[in-house]
Amino acid sequence: MTDRLTSQERSKNMSAIKSKDTKPEVYFRKKLFSKGLRYRKNYGKVSGHPDIFIAKYNTAIFVNGCFWHRHQNCKYAYTPKSRIDFWEKKFETNVFRDLTVKQELYSQKIKQLVVWECTIKRMMKFSDYENELLVRVMDFLVSEEMYLEL
Numbered sequence: 434m435t436d437r438l439t440s441q442e443r444s445k446n447m448s449a450i451k452s453k454d455t456k457p458e459v460y461f462r463k464k465l466f467s468k469g470l471r472y473r474k475n476y477g478k479v480s481g482h483p484d485i486f487i488a489k490y491n492t493a494i495f496v497n498g499c500f501w502h503r504h505q506n507c508k509y510a511y512t513p514k515s516r517i518d519f520w521e522k523k524f525e526t527n528v529f530r531d532l533t534v535k536q537e538l539y540s541q542k543i544k545q546l547v548v549w550e551c552t553i554k555r556m557m558k559f560s561d562y563e564n565e566l567l568v569r570v571m572d573f574l575v576s577e578e579m580y581l582e583l
């Protein structure tokens with residue numbers, strides 16, 4: 434993957450991902466709210482502290498930054514060209530943590546929805562896509578499925 438972002442964009446990208454209430458997260462929450470869903474934010478009582486937790490559907494939602502969480506085959510999940518060892522170690526830790534959380538939630542029978550940042554960016558851009566994705570989210574919530582990645 435090529436590293437095409439400017440250093441300014443990159444540092445903005447990196448700082449955004451670690452913080453709570455990122456722009457994609459706020460946007461996605463608003464969409465859920467507009468669908469009549471009620472939720473908790475950054476819910477500490479569930480493994481992995483999901484960004485959003487919908488008690489009614491026992492569903493943890495993670496809005497994952499593609500860079501930090503290493504979205505496969507995604508252009509945002511590039512590897513910086515300097516301090517490669519540092520980044521690879523960091524990414525490995527993040528991916529391992531995500532996997533651990535995923536297994537914990539499975540064993541606790543909590544449904545999981547992972548929404549990638551690039552999906553949300555696309556939703557923000559195209560209203561048809563936005564509608565389609567929200568339908569998939571609503572279908573998933575009422576389904577028997579335990580895991581969905583969008």
Ligand SMILES: [Zn+2]
Pocket residue numbers: 499504507508509510549550551552
């Ligand atoms: Zn992505």
